[in-house]
Amino acid sequence: MIIATDLEGILMPEIWEHIAKETGIEALKITTRDEPDFVKLMEHRVSVLREHDIKLPDLVAMAHQVEPFLATRAFLKWARTKGQIMIISDTFQEFADHFIDVVGAYNLFANRFQVAPDGTILGCNLRIRGKKERVTQSLKDIGFFVVGIGDSFNDISLLKTCSFPILYRTPEEVTTQFHDAPRVTNLDALKATIEALPDEPNGNCGA
Ligand SMILES: [Mg+2]
Incomplete structure (x- = not known):
């Protein structure tokens, strides 16, 4: 079994929200809820950061202040006994690498910044945005139960392509797209839902 999970909102709070609060810059408060086009959103963020001369090390220092949710460590430790954990996120590797080390060195697949030698952010290498479904589909294609x-919203494609979707505090517009999927509101309920699954429900070889 592979447990493919989003990061922010499930295992830790939203990093950009924290950065907006720390810097006090109003223009950084815009999120995917205000600008659903992620490329445009990131172009906006990069230009605001440059305007205020905020460089990558400044951002990374702020991102490192974001703590995991209280139950995160215990949940991940338990989940690892059930299968491989893949954290597939639209965040940036530079923001979340530290978090991953803190909670126990799991696999993180995220975007990456393009940075000048002096730390100025020039742009992004968006590897995950709009591609979460390719990761889950590929894992399923080679025989994993995902x-x-x-x-x-950015998890809809992952939820639609995986073997068993679990909705974690999703907004109504997302929930209505998944009639049969379990809905959970905390990590304990998530654990109970995964616990109830058979270990290898899609065995495809044997007598
Ligand atoms: Mg999220």
Whole structure:
């Protein structure tokens, strides 16, 4: 089994929200809820950061202040006994690498910044945005049973392509797209839902 989960909103709070609060820059408060086009959103963020001369090390320092949710460590430790954990996120590797080390060195697949030698952010290498479904589909194609966990619009494709979707505090517009998927509101309920699954429900070889 592979447990493919989103990061922010499930295992930790939203990093950009924290950065907006820390910097006090109003223009950084815009999220995917205000600008659903992620490329445009990131172009906006990059230009605001440059305007205020905020460089990558400044951002990374702020991102490192974001703590995991209280139950995150215990949940991940338990989940690892059930299968491989893949954290598939639209965040940036530079923001979340530290978090991943803190919670126990799991696999993180995220985007990456393009940075000048002096730390100025020039742009992004968006590897995950709009491609979450390719990761889950590929894992399924080679025979893995993939539990998908998502909390927002950018997780819809992951939830639709995985073997067993679990909705984590999703907004109504997402929930209505998944009639049969379990809905959970905390990590304990998520654990109970995964616990109830058979270990290898899609065995495809044997007598
Ligand atoms: Mg999320």
